[in-house]
Amino acid sequence: MVKDVVKEGLTDQTTRLPKSKLLLLFLGLQIALFLSFIDSTSVSTILPIVGADLNATSSITWAGTAFLVANTSFQVITSRLSDCFGRKIVLLGSLFLFTLGDLLAGFATNKVWLYCARAVAGIGGGGINSLSMIIMSDVVTLRERGQYQSLLGIGIALGSGVGPFLGAILAERVRWSWAFWIIAPLTALTMVLIQFTVPLKPVSGDFKEKLRSMDWIGSVLSLTMTVTILVPLSGGGSTFAWNSPIAIALFVVGGLAITGFILVETYVAKSPLFPGRLLSNRNVCLLLLQTWLVGIVYYGGIYFVPLYLQNVKGDSPILSAALLLPLVLGQVLTTTISGFAVKWTNRTWPSFVVGFILWTAGQGAQLCFEKETTNGVIIGCLILQGFGIGSTIQSTLVLAQASGPSSDRAVVTGVRNFARTSGGAIGLAIGNSILQNIFLTSLPDTLSMEVREQLGQNFDTIKLLDETSASQVRDAYMAGIRKVFIFFVPVVALCLLMCIFIKDIPLDVPPAPVLPMKIEAETIPQIVE
Template identity: 30%
Template structure:
């Protein structure tokens, strides 16, 4: 096997209390990766991972902060969500493919390709002169982002044993949390003090830095085989079918209840055909694919199945507060863009602390199931408390609720991935990891679609009531219903102003109520996770 950097073979022979088999030692030696990951090259690579997680956290969070002002700039609030949706669609749909490609062509080339797409997408975003161009450019950005975050998590599994992985995953996730906290302030400052284009030019610089980190710091072995052999291993059929299915479903989630009603022919057709093609994908992968991008046999393992489907609800529960709390701050509290972003800061800081603490606990005790249980309860409690938010809610309440949610997020984000990885063979580690991250992204889109639909329907009813109550201000109320930023710009009597604020508050409360069932389902899923001992010998993940 061709190895980029030669690392000493492992001396550790314990494997969950068993003796390491000779063939496993031979594989480890051939791979050239020490089981403990404590060689100089392993430490350099891990430093690179830490830097990547920090950079990824900066650009992903900052982009989420600036999408609303961008829509105002182009006077196209109706399509504001598409600045996020186009990014999420390509990110989500490409994640399973990236995982398998990294098994075949290698982690470093795959991440280098992803950083190229990130660079091109960011550059096009910075020079966009229309909403259409910006939406398309965000989609290109999403293609690159899909590979970056996905493969970073896979690389940790390449380098470290399961027992060590909890702590190291915790440190890398804390880097992302700190970056997210900083990005909220940076993004808000850019919007308030400069042009939104500055954020994308900053992304261009970050993508260049990411490329340098990938090429210089990531010292990883290459998969064996010639180019022709690697090409023959790629599951083109499965990739095409999965892309078609995922994109159709994600389009339905993006359109439903927002641009089109859920009962519209366009939305229904996307759901029906997306589901049918999804069934075709399962059949193709199970019986026809030579090397499937998602082997169906993985779901015969209880913990893998629970972890993968648990990520669907985990992504939903954790994404909702980060989307709706800044909106609540902007509309109901009339904050500045910087201040609205700061409302999510307690979440990020609590997550950073929690993920490190839980990572150390996992490494020291070898127990991860209890961390999942604790985190799921925190998420249920935190999301339920959001229902209590009102127009007069003090800042302390919001901070407390977000801290609880952040602790839950930090306790689960890496332990849920670890749950799936422990149940998978080494050769399936990358596929299992990307399946989890894909489902988390899908859950994020699902909750935005469902909660936005619930909120929008409630808002329509309440705006109709407001117009009936104040017919003399029907025109102004209608304008605010289409552009919520006008609520603090129009000269309205206090009672009309209060009525409109109540409309937005009631619609957001309806969305928070709709979030609770997602939290309950997540608690029930992780309650079924079985404890499996963590290996102290690294599995061979690159063939």
């Protein structure tokens, strides 16, 4: 019997499970993703309340930024850790950090405590997001992967839809801490389910050997470049000026870290976080770039549509969360259909091409949003976008995994998730910059400079204005939001255009046989995808 070892000395963790065990495993992974996305989206509706309670109104957005930066930073690292130490132990560790971070956040008594706790939860959330998809790709065939990955996408979509609702209700009816505390026991129960359902396939080598195999220099450089680039992008223009010494210094350090990371991954690392061979794979490169662009619009929609509903139309947080449900329901429907279509047709390309066509149409239709737009029109546009998102998110991941060797499955998944969340962080930074600049320059001249500054820091200042001035302020905010929506349209259209250059690959066609040398003819290992 020949040991199943893949490139770079990593053990192939492919496992096949009976249907009953596979369904239990699928349930555990879907619950983990559901809780992760509830946690990341519920914060959006409770930040004003938390900021007021902790005297941190001016900086409370860092509760979301800390989570997103930590989540993004550890996506690739946890993927490579799972190659060296095994999927199960890394996933359980991620769930533990996620639980710990939420418990600490609920007990926070000051802003620094809260931001640090959200960063801990973000590290765990990043591991959950990557490992859930990697483990699912380990236990099903490539052709079935589209179906099961798409069904995992249902957990992501439902978590994104339930999160804002849950946060708003708990913050208004009980206390904001419960938005964090309620996640912790549910995650602990999920850990028990994961312990008994995720197969434990031993990874060759002792502990010291595994430690030596990790790309620690690349990991440090990866963390450094992610944090030093995303922090100034997220805080620039609000927490500190773009031309401030701290922003410039962080960008410079980030640029140096990127250069160092590329050099280490290319010439030094034995088991690199990002193997250089992926850069020579056209499909993988295009899909990663496309996913980065998707992140810009996907996270931007989740963030800016509620701002439009609350600050322009004057809807409550709970109503704005309700109006986001069509986006989620549309995504759930086409995610399911897309998964089965990929399995039946053995192709992924038609699914995400149709998805990007629908998404581009829905994003373009969003330009009709005005201060007086009816809820029916808003719901119609969001449903169309949801149809498009659901058809693209998971099918592109399956094609990226299929485009490279099975040994790169974990790293491709981790880098793909990194691309999406880093795109989201950059998209939010660009969108916020556009919104604030247009909003402040469009405010009526009748407002004093003091009121203008207060509105820039806290939009709730509008409640102190008379009806005429308040209406003019909402018009100015609508002008800023419209420019953000305009920015999103060509980004999605570019994703659609890139599909032309992405090669479709049949999912279950075996590779061409390679004739063995005479000496090897008697013992040829079989590699099962």
